[in-house]
Amino acid sequence: MTIAVFFGCSFIAFGPAFALFIFTIARDPLRVIILIAGAFFWLLSLLLSSLVWFIAMKASNDKDQQLQRGLLIFGVMFSVLLQEVFRFAYYKLLRKASDGLAALSEDERSHISVQQMAYVAGLGFGIMSGAFSMINILADSLGPGIVGIHGESQYFFLTSAFMTMAVTLLHTFWGVVFFDGCENRRWWVIAVVVALHLLVSGLTFLNPIYEGSLPPAYVILVSMAVWAFFSCGGSLQNIQQFLTCWKNDAGSEVAS
Amino acid sequence: MAENLANVLHEQLSEGFPDTHRNNSGEGADRRRVVEGADQELNGQPPSARPSQRLESEEDEDEELTLKYGAKHVIMLFVPVTLCMVVVVATIKSVSFYTQKDGQLIYTPFPEDTETVGQRALNSILNAAIMISVIIVMTLLLVVLYKYRCYKVIHGWLIISSLLLLFFFSFIYLGEVFKTYNVGMDYITLALIIWNFGVVGMICIHWKGPLHLQQAYLIMISALMALVFIKYLPEWTAWLILAVISVYDLVAVLCPKGPLRMLVETAQERNEPIFPALIYSSTMVWLVNMADTDAESRKKPPLNSTMPESQAAPSQSAQGPDDGGFTSDWELRQQETLGHMESSEETRRQVQEMPSARPPAIQSDDSEERGVKLGLGDFIFYSVLVGKASATASGDWNTTLACFVAILIGLCLTLLLLAIFKKALPALPISITFGLVFYFATDNLVRPFMDQLALHQFYI
Numbered sequence: 001m002t003i004a005v006f007f008g009c010s011f012i013a014f015g016p017a018f019a020l021f022i023f024t025i026a027r028d029p030l031r032v033i034i035l036i037a038g039a040f041f042w043l044l045s046l047l048l049s050s051l052v053w054f055i056a057m058k059a060s061n062d063k064d065q066q067l068q069r070g071l072l073i074f075g076v077m078f079s080v081l082l083q084e085v086f087r088f089a090y091y092k093l094l095r096k097a098s099d100g101l102a103a104l105s106e107d108e109r110s111h112i113s114v115q116q117m118a119y120v121a122g123l124g125f126g127i128m129s130g131a132f133s134m135i136n137i138l139a140d141s142l143g144p145g146i147v148g149i150h151g152e153s154q155y156f157f158l159t160s161a162f163m164t165m166a167v168t169l170l171h172t173f174w175g176v177v178f179f180d181g182c183e184n185r186r187w188w189v190i191a192v193v194v195a196l197h198l199l200v201s202g203l204t205f206l207n208p209i210y211e212g213s214l215p216p217a218y219v220i221l222v223s224m225a226v227w228a229f230f231s232c233g234g235s236l237q238n239i240q241q242f243l244t245c246w247k248n249d250a251g252s253e254v255a256s
Numbered sequence: 257m258a259e260n261l262a263n264v265l266h267e268q269l270s271e272g273f274p275d276t277h278r279n280n281s282g283e284g285a286d287r288r289r290v291v292e293g294a295d296q297e298l299n300g301q302p303p304s305a306r307p308s309q310r311l312e313s314e315e316d317e318d319e320e321l322t323l324k325y326g327a328k329h330v331i332m333l334f335v336p337v338t339l340c341m342v343v344v345v346a347t348i349k350s351v352s353f354y355t356q357k358d359g360q361l362i363y364t365p366f367p368e369d370t371e372t373v374g375q376r377a378l379n380s381i382l383n384a385a386i387m388i389s390v391i392i393v394m395t396l397l398l399v400v401l402y403k404y405r406c407y408k409v410i411h412g413w414l415i416i417s418s419l420l421l422l423f424f425f426s427f428i429y430l431g432e433v434f435k436t437y438n439v440g441m442d443y444i445t446l447a448l449i450i451w452n453f454g455v456v457g458m459i460c461i462h463w464k465g466p467l468h469l470q471q472a473y474l475i476m477i478s479a480l481m482a483l484v485f486i487k488y489l490p491e492w493t494a495w496l497i498l499a500v501i502s503v504y505d506l507v508a509v510l511c512p513k514g515p516l517r518m519l520v521e522t523a524q525e526r527n528e529p530i531f532p533a534l535i536y537s538s539t540m541v542w543l544v545n546m547a548d549t550d551a552e553s554r555k556k557p558p559l560n561s562t563m564p565e566s567q568a569a570p571s572q573s574a575q576g577p578d579d580g581g582f583t584s585d586w587e588l589r590q591q592e593t594l595g596h597m598e599s600s601e602e603t604r605r606q607v608q609e610m611p612s613a614r615p616p617a618i619q620s621d622d623s624e625e626r627g628v629k630l631g632l633g634d635f636i637f638y639s640v641l642v643g644k645a646s647a648t649a650s651g652d653w654n655t656t657l658a659c660f661v662a663i664l665i666g667l668c669l670t671l672l673l674l675a676i677f678k679k680a681l682p683a684l685p686i687s688i689t690f691g692l693v694f695y696f697a698t699d700n701l702v703r704p705f706m707d708q709l710a711l712h713q714f715y716i
Contacts, residue, residue, distance in 0.1 A: 050705035
């Protein structure tokens, strides 16, 4: 457990989120506030779900391992559902705030669109979720120890880092898609997001058989990325234009 | 006194808006009217009730500006608060000196390592009671001194306090850091470093200096104070004191007979700036005597106009008695630091809560000028909460992170309330309440859950 492991894992886990923060959120104060409030909402959902799990655990038999594992699984599922409930609550809050802002501004438009808010809120959820999953592990990786000395997997840190990155980005995309579904009253979208979240969390029950949890999570990540891109107005044409414009600009620069 | 000041400082959280309200010192009446107008609208009055289109658009613009800059003000406070907390947490995690039990302050005489839980609870309640009464006494003393214009005393007290903090505490801090990293340093180099650090700090804080340097110094001294508190306050006492101070803050700031309120009103009557030095300000603050306002403004505008957004000269211009009031408060705080730690913080807090005179020197209506001010006491108590969380929580980083987010959200809500109610509000209660709730909840409920999840590598 070396510095290399620490830095490597922290960059894997938080690199994309950090980059997204720096390039898209840090400049705009309103987005920073929405991000931190999103993190707060995720924290609230975690608090409530751990309260429920704690009560259930205390009320049950401590020694029964199977029961405890079952309770933990129940805790995870309940937490996922509660997270989505709080995501919906946050959507409602942002909608109200956005309407208020729009009403007060001159041209009846809000400074920040619902899609932007969805993205920032999703990222807030993701960053907080990733931080809570990963920070303690990272702190431990700086100290002495041998990974998997009792026969567990050697790749604990790496897989945790990759899973954290996947979960962070997934939360971002889920946020975008979820808010879009709420905006357009497409309830099946919300159901699919909840189901996918449950699926990804459920797949982690297969750990340490990482083949069962990581690749599917990444497949879902890619598909969610595509879905989110198309749901907030992206299209193949946009990508094409983006690429060709870049090429054109470069060409014209050379020419002139 | 300090406490009073601190409380006032809490109120001082009124950066843009309340500032203008309580800042009768140099604010142009126009600007205040404009801001108040904007604030009025912000108060939720229906847009339909607008008299004329032009007035409407002006007011809308103001409101929009207000809201836009409201978010900006929040961020202007998020950054220094975050920095202070990061410094404190980093120190707590690396320098073991601040988590060692080396005795207690004389203000918390009852020990907490007793046999029974009941005894421990009783001792901590007594400790907190003593501390709070000391703070209240100091606050009242400050108000009395200020009322009877004993500026020299206040001034002297503040100077001694800052001297102590900038030289002695930073010397100890540096010593402990060197011990932690096993760095050898000779006394001559150390003396040079501490001397320079201290003198530049005194100049920046009490007189003039580049804004960022002043802000950095204020953050550093807040962090140092918070570290001292974290070291010398036993656990239960610390949490109790945090809770009681929030309540006291609420009472002192909002009650009509509250000491802080009296202080603010006295300062307003006399049209003087109150202890600007103990306030963290994000734009330049001119500590200007009312009488000298025009002279100062005329002197300073060139700097200001060239760098409208950046901060040319910072605040503290000791202009005789006013400055004295300010620095003395800080001194008071320092004194208290020596013996009465909480008091000093209180003082600082209160001082910080004092509205400082915002000079109208820059005549533009640019909201950039409307900086944000937060009392140093607020910084200190936020950092104490997060530092204690990182020092004592067994959930380690999760608890620290949760408290951090909770405090930031509390600050955000406080600023929102400030924008809505437009009167002086204490900055501690909401943040500290959230922080305490999240600390205990995360430490006791979330930690076991997350530990189990991490153990099995389940992800939620």
